Amino acid sequence: MIEDITFLHSNWIPYISISAIVVWLVFVWKELPHFGKRKFWINITVALFAIVSLSIIALKPALPILGKNTKVIVLTNGYDTKQLDSLKKAHRRIQTFPYKANQPIFRNIQTSDTVFVLGEGVAPFDFWQLEDHKVHYITGDIPSGVVRFTYDHSRVVGEQLQLEGVYNNPTKGNLLILEGLGGNSLDSITLVSDTTTAFQVSTELKAMGNYVFSLIEKDSLGTIRSRDPIPVRVMDRTHLKILILNGFPTFETKYLKNYLAEMGHQVLVKSRITKGKYKFEYFNTDRIPIGTLSEENLAPFDLVILDASTAKNLGQPSRTALENAIREKGLGLFIQPEDDFFRSGKSITVFDFGREKSTETRLINSPKIRIGKYPFLFKDEFQLQAIHKNGTEHIVSAYKHLGKGKVSTTVLESTYELLLNGKTKEYQQLWSEIISAVGKKESAEVSWDKHSILGIKDQSYPFTLRTSIPEPEVTTDEDYRIALRNDIDISNLWTGTTYPKKLGWNRLSVAQDTIVVLEYFVTDTTTWKAKSGYDKIMKNKRFFDRVSKNNTKQISPLVPINPIGFYIFFLLCIGYLWLAPKLGEE
Numbered sequence: 355m356i357e358d359i360t361f362l363h364s365n366w367i368p369y370i371s372i373s374a375i376v377v378w379l380v381f382v383w384k385e386l387p388h389f390g391k392r393k394f395w396i397n398i399t400v401a402l403f404a405i406v407s408l409s410i411i412a413l414k415p416a417l418p419i420l421g422k423n424t425k426v427i428v429l430t431n432g433y434d435t436k437q438l439d440s441l442k443k444a445h446r447r448i449q450t451f452p453y454k455a456n457q458p459i460f461r462n463i464q465t466s467d468t469v470f471v472l473g474e475g476v477a478p479f480d481f482w483q484l485e486d487h488k489v490h491y492i493t494g495d496i497p498s499g500v501v502r503f504t505y506d507h508s509r510v511v512g513e514q515l516q517l518e519g520v521y522n523n524p525t526k527g528n529l530l531i532l533e534g535l536g537g538n539s540l541d542s543i544t545l546v547s548d549t550t551t552a553f554q555v556s557t558e559l560k561a562m563g564n565y566v567f568s569l570i571e572k573d574s575l576g577t578i579r580s581r582d583p584i585p586v587r588v589m590d591r592t593h594l595k596i597l598i599l600n601g602f603p604t605f606e607t608k609y610l611k612n613y614l615a616e617m618g619h620q621v622l623v624k625s626r627i628t629k630g631k632y633k634f635e636y637f638n639t640d641r642i643p644i645g646t647l648s649e650e651n652l653a654p655f656d657l658v659i660l661d662a663s664t665a666k667n668l669g670q671p672s673r674t675a676l677e678n679a680i681r682e683k684g685l686g687l688f689i690q691p692e693d694d695f696f697r698s699g700k701s702i703t704v705f706d707f708g709r710e711k712s713t714e715t716r717l718i719n720s721p722k723i724r725i726g727k728y729p730f731l732f733k734d735e736f737q738l739q740a741i742h743k744n745g746t747e748h749i750v751s752a753y754k755h756l757g758k759g760k761v762s763t764t765v766l767e768s769t770y771e772l773l774l775n776g777k778t779k780e781y782q783q784l785w786s787e788i789i790s791a792v793g794k795k796e797s798a799e800v801s802w803d804k805h806s807i808l809g810i811k812d813q814s815y816p817f818t819l820r821t822s823i824p825e826p827e828v829t830t831d832e833d834y835r836i837a838l839r840n841d842i843d844i845s846n847l848w849t850g851t852t853y854p855k856k857l858g859w860n861r862l863s864v865a866q867d868t869i870v871v872l873e874y875f876v877t878d879t880t881t882w883k884a885k886s887g888y889d890k891i892m893k894n895k896r897f898f899d900r901v902s903k904n905n906t907k908q909i910s911p912l913v914p915i916n917p918i919g920f921y922i923f924f925l926l927c928i929g930y931l932w933l934a935p936k937l938g939e940e
Contacts, residue, residue: 433473475894499884585875662695681757
């Protein structure tokens with residue numbers, strides 16, 4: 355009870371405390387002639403009680419109270435009626451409130467000691483209304499449909515668009531179809547009856563531009579049950595200047611150089627035939643003499659590919675020049691592995707590997723195709739960035755940052771066998787992702803961090819901007835300026851939020867540099883309903899789990915304590931101090 359007492363004028367405590375001490379010290383000074391006598395100690399104690407009583411009256415003590423109906427139910431979309439009926443039976447006087455986004459949740463009562471939230475939950479922007487309450491979040495069934503999906507929304511001409519996802523509670527026999535422009539069916543998968551089903555659909559991207567593919571679900575009669583947009587930005591292929599150095603000709607390099615040349619890259623291959631003799635090959639480029647590596651002859655290149663033996667046997671001047679080009683110029687380096695590479699620690703950037711028995715693997719994006727590999731796997735570490743993972747989520751190709759550039763390698767072996775087995779697209783996809791991940795990137799004055807380009811109309815769409823411009827101004831298509839917040843630690847990092855009003859493709863641009871823009875696609879709440887419901891459930895679970903741990907005490911209405919008792923006690927104390935001298939007490 356006592357621990358629940360609070361003061362309505364708690365901000366006055368410092369001033370009243372100082373004043374009370376001063377008044378009491380004055381009274382003690384007044385009683386000093388009687389020091390040492392019993393009267394002195396009685397009088398200063400009674401005076402202290404009187405001053406404390408008066409101070410408490412001024413601070414207005416109050417106690418929290420709860421109304422008669424202190425438990426309520428908040429009904430959100432997708433709630434289970436059986437759960438509602440059970441709560442009403444357990445709590446006869448419980449009240450129910452249908453939830454409406456961005457509206458007050460509690461209309462007729464000020465508070466409650468317990469709140470039951472049923473269904474998918476409240477919108478994140480309404481969490482603040484429940485922060486100070488004891489909340490029991492009771493979820494219903496996870497929505498039926500695509501609850502999770504992932505794909506790379508920014509691709510290059512010739513690469514594959516691969517959409518991977520999880521469908522919850524599918525209907526057996528229904529079809530998921532990846533639909534392109536003009537209603538063309540590009541890929542499909544038949545759903546099976548199960549609790550959850552992982553799926554993957556893909557297609558080749560043949561032309562640059564902004565496209566909106568669709569994921570369609572059809573039942574066994576061909577009726578469309580849902581249609582959800584998949585926006586993709588397809589960019590033109592960037593042609594790199596690539597230097598390949600081999601200690602001896604290999605089949606891996608033979609097929610790789612041909613693929614790179616077909617993709618339009620400028621390729622120079624230098625292979626040692628015998629001691630002191632080299633073979634030079636040029637594709638899409640003029641003849642350039644390459645001797646010992648130096649910063650000068652590395653300057654034109656965006657990517658260097660070395661086999662492991664060449665990387666190991668580089669002389670100190672060549673190694674230093676290569677490291678400087680990577681660190682300072684952003685050069686990319688890919689090391690073609692061999693058996694000794696995984697046991698040697700003499701690489702420019704040391705990768706940490708763990709041994710395993712398997713010499714074959716399947717990539718996540720090509721689960722039906724076996725690829726040869728060395729009996730090693732990358733050990734996941736903080737600086738390691740994965741390019742490819744296998745079906746068990748182990749990293750099989752990766753890179754590390756080294757200054758402005760990157761150093762990369764893989765545990766895959768003899769990838770050219772994919773071509774020999776007729777898996778041309780898989781081979782091209784594999785190497786396209788490695789080359790694009792490691793190759794030198796042009797440094798732009800403005801860059802937008804990668805994130806989802808799918809926004810919802812009238813809902814928040816956050817974005818992140820990196821720029822060397824001191825005070826960037828971001829504007830929308832309608833020339834509305836968006837407020838930005840600068841990161842306190844990273845001076846070139848800015849974040850902002852917009853609320854798109856227009857369906858379809860939208861654009862954000864920086865007023866000081868309108869060349870590099872952020873294009874994103876805006877849809878409405880009728881699409882990806884299962885995913886949005888699942889995401890809301892997960893956000894509510896995380897939020898209310900945290901709130902329930904932090905809220906050990908509930909906030910309730912405060913009612914002032916009747917001060918009449920303090921007044922009576924104060925008058926008794928003052929009366930005693932006034933009457934005692936007159937009665938002649940000693």
